[in-house]
Amino acid sequence: MTPDERELRRALAARSGDVSPEFRAHLTGALQGGRPSATAMPAIAVAVVIVLSVASIGILLMARGAGRVLQGGPASGARLTSPTPTGKGPAIYLPSTAQLSAPSGNVVWAFIADSLLFRSTDGGNNWDQRSLPVSQPAVWPEISFVDAQQGWYSESGSPETQCNADGAAIWHTTDGGAAWQQVALVTSPPTGSSGISDSQCKEGLSFIDPNHGFLDAWDDNHRPIIYRTSDGGRTWKGSTLPDPPGFVTQDGGFSLRAGLVRAFGTTLLVSASGMNGGTQQPEMYVFKSTDGGATWYSVAKAPNAANNIALGTASRWLQLIEPDQSSETTDSGKTWHSYLTDYAQAAPIAPDIVFGDQLIGYATVRGSIQRTTDGGLHWALIETPGVFWPG
C-alpha cells in the first residue's frame, strides 16, 4: 500500500461511520411494520392501483418488447379519482423534506417527505391535506401549482448510471388534487409523443400559468436542457442552456443543473449550478429568456455558489443562509451586497426559498418552514403540516 493509498483510505474512513444500535433497532421495527402493500390501503386506493397497474403492464410489455426496461409511470390518460386523504397522515418525523409551491402570497402548497400533499389558502396558517395521483410516490416526485386548484405533479423513473437516461410522468389537476389526469409520459425507449427525450434525469417542474410550464433535464456529461410546454404539459420542446462565460461542461460530473423557472412579466429567470470543468470549482448562474424559454443566456454569476438563489422579482434576488452571510442584488445580479435579515435556522445548509409575491415568501430546510411577509427581512416559523417533532 502506497502512502497515498493509505491517506485516501484514511480520508474515506473519516467520512464513514458505523450503524448505531438505535438505527439498527429502528430499521428492524420499520421492516417488521410490514412491507408496503395494497392490502393496507383503502378500497378506493386499491382500485386506483389496479387501474394504474393495468396501464403500467401494457407499457411494460411494450418496453420489454423493445429490449429495455421502462422508465416512468403508468400511461393512462384517463381522469382518476385520487385516494381520499385520511386527514391524519402517517407519522413523519422532522427532519424531513418539504417542497413548496407558492402561486401567490396566500396560496401555498407543501409536499412533505415526498409523500403528503397539503394546501394552504391563508399563507400557511392552516393546511388541508390533498390527494396525489399515485398512492406511493416513486422517484423524485415534484409539484407545481399556479393557484389553489390547478397544478401538476411529476415523477421521474429509475435513472440510468450518470443520469444518461430517465423516464418521467406528469399529471395535472384542476380541482385541487381531487382528480388527476396524466398528461405526459416519458419512457425509455421513447414511446409517447410528449416531445421529452428519455435522455438525462428530469427535475425542476415549474408552471407559470395554466398553459406554460418547464421541466429540466440534466446529466453528468452534457449541458442541461429546459423543456417548455404551452399546452398545459401535453407537448414539450427542449432548449439547451449554453455554457456561461468561463464555464466548461465536461464529462464525469462537470455540468450544470437548472432550478425552477420563474416568470416576471415576459422575463423568465432560472438559476443553474454545477461543477465547472475549467476551474474544478462549483459555480452558480442565473439565466434569462425573453422568448418564452426558446433561448436562454446567462446574465449573472452568484457570489456564493453554495447558496440557492431566491428570485423575488426580475431584478431583486436573495441568497440566504445565515444572518451574517446573506446577500442581495437589486440590479439583476450586476452587484451584490450584504443583506441584513433575521433569518436563522439550526441546519447549516441553505434553504429552498419561494416567493408568492414581492413580499410574501417561504423558506424550507429539512422540512421546517419559515415565512416572511416583508420581502425577506423578517422570518417566522410556521407549522409544517403532517409531521411530528421527535421527542
Place this chain on the structure above:
Amino acid sequence: MGEDHADRIERATAGDGRAFDEMLAPVLDPAFRLAMTMLKDRTAAEDAVQDGALKAWRKLGRFRPGAEWRSWFLAIVANECRTARRGRWWGVMRFAELGRLGVAVASDRGWAERLDLDAALDQLPQQHLLALTLYYHLDLPIEEVARVLGCSAGAARQRVHRALAALRPAMAMEVDG
C-alpha cells in the same frame, strides 16, 4: 447461492419480514458505510439505507436468483444516496461545513492535509466518489464494484483511475484487477 439463502429470499419475497431482516443483517454495515461516505451525514445516511431497504424489499421479486445480493443492495443504496444528493441544498451543507472546519484546524498540518483531501473528495462527481468508496473503503473486488456501478470490470477500473486522477493527479496508486 446456498439453499438457506434461496429459501430466505423466497420467504422474504412472500412478505416475511424476519426473513428479509436476516438477509439485511450482513449487508447493513457496508451499506451504511457507503451511505456515510457518500453523504457525510448520519441522518441522511440512515434515511438512504432505510429507504434503500424498503425499496429492496418491495423489489425483491426482481432480484435474479444467483445474482449477488450484496452488490444488488449496495446499488440500491448508492442510488438512494444519489437521490439525496440531487436535492438542491445538498452541496451547500458540504461547503458550509468545510469552511468552518478549515478555520478550526488550519494550524494542524496533519489535519489540514486530511481536510484538503476530504475537500477534494467533496468536490468529486458522485460517480467518482462512489467508485473510490466501493474499491478503497469497502474493499470490494473490482468485479463487484462493477456490478454495483452497473458496468464492466474494465469500465469500473477505468472509473477508479479517473476518480484518482480527478482527486489528486500526484497520487500513486495501482488498481488491481
